[in-house]
Amino acid sequence: MTAIARVTIGAPGRPGAEPGGEPLETVSASSLGQLREAAAGASAPLLWILDAGAVPEPDALQALLEAGARPAASLPLDASGAPVERLIGRYADGDTERLLAAAQRRQVPLRHTHVVSLLVDRAAVLELAPPDPERYRGYAGSEWTARLLARHPGVLVPASKVRGPDPPKPALAAALRMMRTPTWGRGETLRELRRVLPG
Amino acid sequence: MRVCALVLTCNRPDMLETCLEHLRDQSRAPDGVLVVDNGSTQETADVLAGHAGVDVLRLPTNIGGAGGYARGLRAGLERGYDWIWLLDDDAFPEPECLEALLAGIERAPRQPDLVTSLVRWRDSRIHPMNRPWLRVNRRVEFAESAAAGLVLVRVATSVSTMVRREALLEHGFHPEHYRIWIDDFEWTGRILRDGVGYLVPESVTLHNTEHARDTVTDARGRFYYKVRNHLWLLRAGRAFGGLERLDYAYALLRATRRYIGESADRREALLTVARGLRDGLRPEPR
Numbered sequence: 001m002t003a004i005a006r007v008t009i010g011a012p013g014r015p016g017a018e019p020g021g022e023p024l025e026t027v028s029a030s031s032l033g034q035l036r037e038a039a040a041g042a043s044a045p046l047l048w049i050l051d052a053g054a055v056p057e058p059d060a061l062q063a064l065l066e067a068g069a070r071p072a073a074s075l076p077l078d079a080s081g082a083p084v085e086r087l088i089g090r091y092a093d094g095d096t097e098r099l100l101a102a103a104q105r106r107q108v109p110l111r112h113t114h115v116v117s118l119l120v121d122r123a124a125v126l127e128l129a130p131p132d133p134e135r136y137r138g139y140a141g142s143e144w145t146a147r148l149l150a151r152h153p154g155v156l157v158p159a160s161k162v163r164g165p166d167p168p169k170p171a172l173a174a175a176l177r178m179m180r181t182p183t184w185g186r187g188e189t190l191r192e193l194r195r196v197l198p199g
Numbered sequence: 200m201r202v203c204a205l206v207l208t209c210n211r212p213d214m215l216e217t218c219l220e221h222l223r224d225q226s227r228a229p230d231g232v233l234v235v236d237n238g239s240t241q242e243t244a245d246v247l248a249g250h251a252g253v254d255v256l257r258l259p260t261n262i263g264g265a266g267g268y269a270r271g272l273r274a275g276l277e278r279g280y281d282w283i284w285l286l287d288d289d290a291f292p293e294p295e296c297l298e299a300l301l302a303g304i305e306r307a308p309r310q311p312d313l314v315t316s317l318v319r320w321r322d323s324r325i326h327p328m329n330r331p332w333l334r335v336n337r338r339v340e341f342a343e344s345a346a347a348g349l350v351l352v353r354v355a356t357s358v359s360t361m362v363r364r365e366a367l368l369e370h371g372f373h374p375e376h377y378r379i380w381i382d383d384f385e386w387t388g389r390i391l392r393d394g395v396g397y398l399v400p401e402s403v404t405l406h407n408t409e410h411a412r413d414t415v416t417d418a419r420g421r422f423y424y425k426v427r428n429h430l431w432l433l434r435a436g437r438a439f440g441g442l443e444r445l446d447y448a449y450a451l452l453r454a455t456r457r458y459i460g461e462s463a464d465r466r467e468a469l470l471t472v473a474r475g476l477r478d479g480l481r482p483e484p485r
Contacts, residue, residue: 075342082339083339083342083343085338085339088338088339088342090338091335091338091341093333093335096325096330096331096333097325099333099335099350100317100350100398100400101400102345103344103345103348103349103350103400104348104400104401106345106346106347106348107345108341108342108345156342156345158342158343158345158346159346
């Protein structure tokens with residue numbers, strides 16, 4: 001049994017970098033909404049969830065594995081190699097000690113993130129209600145990871161890099177729906193609005 | 200890279216002695232130690248006399264922390280140092296504190312204008328008066344700094360913060376007329392508005408205050424300075440703009456509500472706030 005299944009969202013799985021030449025089990029889902037079914041169909045205990053438009057750098061998975069923490073997300077880059085702020089999501093900034101400790105491990109704690117490249121335990125995916133792209137549109141990944149990370153504190157690993165995809169277009173109604181879910185605490189709405197609104 | 204440790208003291212000879220011992224024990228010694236004596240009595244002079252090689256700038260009267268630091272920074276610049284490391288006399292840096300700050304500068308993804316230590320209290324919690332203001336809203340730069348084991352900051356306090364010569368030449372010093380409190384926010388806020396500052400997590404300093412208080416819970420009536428200086432900064436300071444200024448205004452409202460709510464003598468607390476509001480709304484005595 002392979003230890004890791006690569007779950008490609010939005011298109012059939014593609015060949016790519018593999019840790020130490022070990023073959024990955026490949027699974028695909030037509031959308032984020034099908035993520036849980038895809039996870040159920042995988043046998044590996046670890047899932048590397050990749051957006052179909054994401055192209056991981058050769059050591060992206062290795063860096064996620066070495067981070068030790070899960071979920072662990074890669075740093076999304078644009079075609080020129082510059083990090084894409086809007087795809088990073090938001091950092092878990094409520095606990096200064098945790099932020100400082102994570103920096104010493106070269107990581108940043110996450111509050112939520114877009115699903116571009118995420119290493120997560122399969123069991124954690126199976127225990128959550130799946131993302132809902134119809135309701136939350138481009139923020140479905142953020143809404144889902146907010147729930148995921150509330151149960152399983154995870155990190156951004158800047159050493160793990162993937163290129164693409166394009167960030168979602170701002171959709172205020174979907175963003176507001178996301179912020180009205182119980183996962184969002186009081187006082188977070190203004191900060192979230194500032195993050196999702198253009199400009 | 201020539202580093203000057205700048206220590207501000209006022210009538211706390213025992214603290215000053217301990218602070219100087221901690222500087223002497225640094226794994227990477229500062230290239231110079233400059234003590235600004237803010238109008239202390241003879242006891243402080245006696246302590247300083249026992250430390251050969253320590254440069255002393257003696258001020259005839261206590262002009263407050265803001266003034267003391269401003270004068271000390273100016274003197275440090277005149278002596279040609281590349282970096283000036285600020286410390287209160289009750290700040291005791293761990294032995295690797297300076298070495299870690301310098302290592303942080305070396306590995307920083309961008310040239311920092313300022314680096315600062317993690318400041319803890321006696322029970323090892325982060326000192327509430329020196330809690331770092333992290334710049335998490337700059338997500339890309341924050342991730343870059345984390346990749347280097349550093350934490351991007353928006354402002355820093357005067358306890359174990361080290362500032363680059365060029366930043367001092369461009370942005371100047373603490374606002375002396377603030378006297379105490381918020382002066383370091385105004386100053387570092389200005390430097391870092393368009394500049395770069397990092398906290399180096401392995402660089403640790405003990406801030407040995409009697410109580411672990413912040414500007415709100417400090418019970419010595421100093422909240423007057425908090426209100427007055429906060430208003431001055433909001434009205435005319437160049438540290439914050441746009442949404443940051445709004446956030447900072449909201450912070451004053453929250454702090455005031457907390458101060459009044461937690462005060463044992465509400466009437467006295469209200470009078471303190473009223474005095475701060477009155478003077479904060481007057482023109483700054485520049």
